[in-house]
Every structure is written in structure tokens, then in C-alpha cells.
Amino acid sequence: MRLCIGSFLGLAVIGALAPFADGHFRLLEPKSWVVENQLGDPQKLGPCGGTSDKTETPTNAITNVQGGQKLHIKVQEMVFHPGHYRIALAVNSRAELPNDPVTVTRETERGPISVSAKIDDSSHIPVLADGLWQHESRVTEPFETDVQLPNINCPTCILQIAEFMAQHAYNKEGGYTYHHCAALNITADSSKPIDTRWPVARAR
DSSP states (O other), X not given: OEEOOGGGTTHHHHHHHSOOOOOEEEEEETTOSBOOOTTXXXXXXXXXXXXXXXXXXXXXXXXXXXXXXXXXXXXXXXXXXXXXXXXXXXXXXXXXXXXXXXXXEXXXXXXXXXXXXXXXXXXXXXXXXXXXXXXXXXXXXXXXXXXXXXXXXXEEEXXXXXXXXXXXXXXXXXXXXXXXXXXXXXXXXXXXXXXXXXXXXXXX
16 A cells, blocks of 8 residues: 555645535446435445435446456546545445545644545555546546456446545545445456456355
8 A cells, every 4th residue: 555645745735725625426437326416425425325324216227347358437526625536346245345545634623634545556456446536626527447347257246436535524424535336247258267366256
């Protein structure tokens, strides 16, 4: 792991001038597991968004994908906050998803706010990519990237996209991170070896 500091050296100044606004993003591709409003809510609750009382509306969407290939990811930041994004994959349950990034904070008169967060090495399962789309100013175009999927059979994989927000006050549901997930049905490419680093999907 490495600590993301360089991109946020100037954020103390930004934070002193900017309000303590909430960052929000929408998951555009693949389709989210939950119906999102125009801001992308519900997204605070880890690890996948939704509501603590489970009153969210599932989409029941499952994206069929080929193992060993790249998957296109597209998100739209609806309410700006400086920060970055991480993508992770769970094979059998949400419990396999990584904890929210370890965050460095500083104290203010209004309580602690985030300064920076650890960025995981993408070779560290279950992380597929981290430190994506680092930004300190508003971006109006969608963020897009392709991530390499493991060559596995996984009918109920859970893809997580997490947004770490710098200069953000702590919120009891999500800390300094917002979350979205998508359900993937991954079918291994028979012409390639199975990626044995990943867990085997349990029968359900």
C-alpha cells in the first residue's frame, strides 16, 4: 500500500475556503444493484450503498461478462469533492470487499475532516484498481476506465466502486467514502487458465 499525499498537498487551502459539502456520484456502467436518484443516492452506507433500514429499491440487474477480459466502468460525479476512486470485486459475499480506505484527518472547529487516504496496490486481491481519477477541481465529464477481470466463474460476483472524499466531514454511515455496487455474472474464458488467486465461487 502507499499513502496518497502528493495529490492533496494543496487541499488544506481548498478546505479552508470550501464548504463542507457532500460528494455524490452515479454509477452509469455497469448498472447499479440499486435504483439511484439524480445524485446517486442511496450511496453513503458501506459497502454498497443502500439504506440502513433496507428500504432501497433493487434493480435486480445482472451484467454478464467474460472472465479474463476488460470491463468498462463509467461514473458521473454529481456533487464535487476532491478525492479519488477504488474498484474492487467480491466473489461470494460483500464481506470479501475491502474496508473503506484508511484516512488521514485533521481537526477543525467543526470536527475532523479528511485529508488523504491509503491507495491499495491493484495486485492486492480483491482490489482491481485504486487511486483512479484523482482530482482537486470539478470535472463535468464522466469518469471512465477499463479494468481487467480475473478469469474465473462467478455467477454472483459483486463489483464495488468506492469514492474517497478529501476535505469531507465524517458521516456516520459512510465515513469519508461513498459506495456503489453492481452484480456481475462472470463466465471464465475456456481458452485461458483459471486465475487461482481468487476464491472459488460457492454453489448457492
